[in-house]
Amino acid sequence: MPELPDVEIFRQYFDSASLNKSIKDVKVLDKKILSGISPKDFEQKLKGEKFKSTYRHGKYLIAELKKNKLLIMHFGMTGFLTYFKREEDASKHIRILFDFSNGYHLGYDCQRKFGRVTLVENANEFFKKKKVGIDPLKENISFNDFKKLIGSKKGNIKSVLMDQSVISGIGNIYSDEILFQSDIHPSTEINKLKEEELKKVFNAIKKILTKAIEKEADPEQLPESWLILHRKKEVDCPKCSGMIKHKTIGGRSSYFCNKHQKKK
DNA sequence: AATATTGTTCAGCA
DNA sequence: GTGCTGAACAATAT
Numbered sequence: 001m002p003e004l005p006d007v008e009i010f011r012q013y014f015d016s017a018s019l020n021k022s023i024k025d026v027k028v029l030d031k032k033i034l035s036g037i038s039p040k041d042f043e044q045k046l047k048g049e050k051f052k053s054t055y056r057h058g059k060y061l062i063a064e065l066k067k068n069k070l071l072i073m074h075f076g077m078t079g080f081l082t083y084f085k086r087e088e089d090a091s092k093h094i095r096i097l098f099d100f101s102n103g104y105h106l107g108y109d110c111q112r113k114f115g116r117v118t119l120v121e122n123a124n125e126f127f128k129k130k131k132v133g134i135d136p137l138k139e140n141i142s143f144n145d146f147k148k149l150i151g152s153k154k155g156n157i158k159s160v161l162m163d164q165s166v167i168s169g170i171g172n173i174y175s176d177e178i179l180f181q182s183d184i185h186p187s188t189e190i191n192k193l194k195e196e197e198l199k200k201v202f203n204a205i206k207k208i209l210t211k212a213i214e215k216e217a218d219p220e221q222l223p224e225s226w227l228i229l230h231r232k233k234e235v236d237c238p239k240c241s242g243m244i245k246h247k248t249i250g251g252r253s254s255y256f257c258n259k260h261q262k263k264k
Numbered sequence: 265a266a267t268a269t270t271g272t273t274c275a276g277c278a
Numbered sequence: 279g280t281g282c283t284g285a286a287c288a289a290t291a292t
Contacts, residue, residue: 002270003271006270032287074271075271076271076272077269077270077271078269078270078271078288078289111288111290112271112287112288112290113288113289114271115271116272154280155280155281155282159282164271171270250282251282251283251284253268253269253270
């Protein structure tokens with residue numbers, strides 16, 4: 001679930017819940033979630049601090065504490081944040097817990113433990129080491145830059161869209177959505193795409209991610225015409241008279257319309 | 265009971 | 279070096 005729009009909503013949630021509150025205690029409930037730092041170090045370095053501001057890069061949420069102290073969170077497949085007061089309102093699978101001095105708690109919940117949390121001094125260094133590509137909403141890249149960026153890649157368009165070292169933030173669900181709305185079959189080789197098709201993809205990325213954030217990344221609020229609400233085999237296409245098909249592409253479960261997303 | 269699942273990473277191979 | 283495939287990771291739902 002947590003792709004770029006979801007993480008942006010997490011960021012807004014984090015802001016309204018946790019900014020400028022004194023962190024009274026930190027509990028690492030599952031050390032597997034931590035990367036590159038020991039639970040002891042992590043807890044020690046955060047205790048008594050405050051989250052000052054946040055930003056997002058791709059699927060990463062970054063919270064700044066003091067200068068040169070940044071909490072970086074990735075949500076894996078099942079991660080989310082939960083802010084609550086009473087213990088009985090805590091969700092299952094909270095792996096890291098922040099206690100604020102106002103008596104409230106912020107939980108980092110991650111059922112499948114694929115998410116990772118770390119504390120770094122330099123975010124750029126972290127992203128460089130991780131080979132994380134550009135954020136498609138933050139960096140205002142031109143169509144020409146986009147062409148250069150993905151033109152150096154080979155393989156099918158879906159895999160390239162999901163390649164985090166090129167563009168950061170697009171996962172399985174949104175790559176399907178982008179191609180669905182661009183009328184392109186997900187397994188189309190990227191070098192077979194015409195200029196106008198690339199342009200469609202370029203525009204769809206921004207349009208779809210922005211719209212999804214506006215609708216709080218909540219499927220119930222997203223337009224009925226989007227593929228995201230019809231990710232099932234053999235249902236009618238919400239855009240044309242075609243049929244939704246399923247296939248594994250780029251190692252992921254992909255859905256597409258057999259009529260308006262014809263394989264070239 | 266077998267299978268599938270929104271993400272990332274790595275091994276093995278072409 | 280690049281790309282592809284499959285596996286591993288872990289927990290749950292169908």
